[in-house]
Amino acid sequence: MKLPRSPRPVRSAWRRTLRAATVTAALLAATVTPLGAAHASTAPDRGWNDWSCRPSAAHPRPVVLVHGTFGNSVDNWLVLAPYLVKRGYCVFSLDYGQLPGVPLFNGLGPIAKSAEQLDAFVDKVRGTTGTAKVDLVGHSQGGMMPRYYLKFLGGAAEVNSLVGLAPDNHGTTLNGLTKLLPYFPGAGDLLTLATPGLADQVAGSDFITRLNAGGDTVPGVHYTVIATKYDEVVTPYRSQFLDGPDVRNVLLQDLCPVDLSEHVTIGTVDLVAYHEVANALDPAHATPTDCFN
Structure with missing residues (x-):
């Protein structure tokens, strides 16, 4: 006996879901360079950290990318940096939080000292590009430390x-x-060393308590937080969101329900998240974000 076909709206919904799932799978496969395997020369070759770049009228502020814990100025940004360069931005990335004798794996030093490194790097970017302000995009610790x-x-x-x-x-x-x-082969050995950058990130630490005392934000800065409900590192995921008068909190699955990105992939390969980054950097020309951006 021939079974009745599903109604057309159901079939269409399934097709959309399958297409979106395919996109998500492609995003997860996009990281072809193992984390920790890249080297500093990759960045200029991909068009970022070009100190001759001058911001355009369309994108008048340089973008500074701030990597996460165990990351570095290249590995974290092999997809996002070229994505932004292609859209006409001057893009720069830094290394911070290095421990003596530990190559590649950064973001492990005291976070207050890492913030001083960011301060100095932003001053360099502003001075070289002749701009008064920059925009910051950070992943994991790199999205928190700038605060x-x-x-x-x-x-x-x-x-x-x-x-x-x-x-x-x-x-x-x-x-x-x-x-x-x-995600970072060999990094487990670092846990036997002094890693204040890890201790500072523990909920309830002196650093986190001081950072959030008196409110999450400061006047004059626009804040956007992009989170995924599949985050297995920063939990509960809603603890990532900020409270304040100029804050936009975004859940990735509200934009693309079938996006399966977790903590690492949202920052390293997810084009849906990156489209929302581009919207945050240029809200006057923002376009709707869905599974196919």
Whole structure:
């Protein structure tokens, strides 16, 4: 007996879901360079960290990319940096939070000191490009650490917007941070060393308490947080969101329900998240974000 076909709206919905799932799978496969395997020369070859770049009228502020824990100025941005360069931005990335004798794996030093490194790097970018302000885009710790610079180091006068991809704005557990280790072969040995950058990120730490005392934001800066409900590192994922008068909190699955990105992939390969980053950097020309951006 021939079974009745599904109604056309159901079939169409399934087709859309399958297409979206295919897109998500492609995003997850996009990282062809293993984390930790790239080297510094990759960045200029891909068009970012070009110190001769001058911002255009369309994109008048340079973008500074701030990597996450165990990351570095190249590995974290092999997809996003070229994505923004292609759209006409001057893009720069830095290394911060280095431990003596530990190559490649950064973001492990005291976060207050890392914020000082960011401050110095932003000053260099502003001076070289002749701009008064920059926009910051950070992943994980890189989306949270800049808030210290904004709040305590005068960064509010130098930054137009901060976009955080899965930032641990209110801390996480050490167990959550150790879930990053499989993505960075050899990084597990670092847990036997002094890693203040990890301790600072634990929920309830002195650093997190001071960072959030008196409010999450500072006047004059536009904040965007992009989170995924599948985040296994910063949990609960809603702890990433900020409260304040100029904050936009975005859940990735509200834009694309079948996006399966978790903590690492939202910052390293997810084009849906990146489209929302582009919207945050240029809200006057924002376009709707869905599974096919």
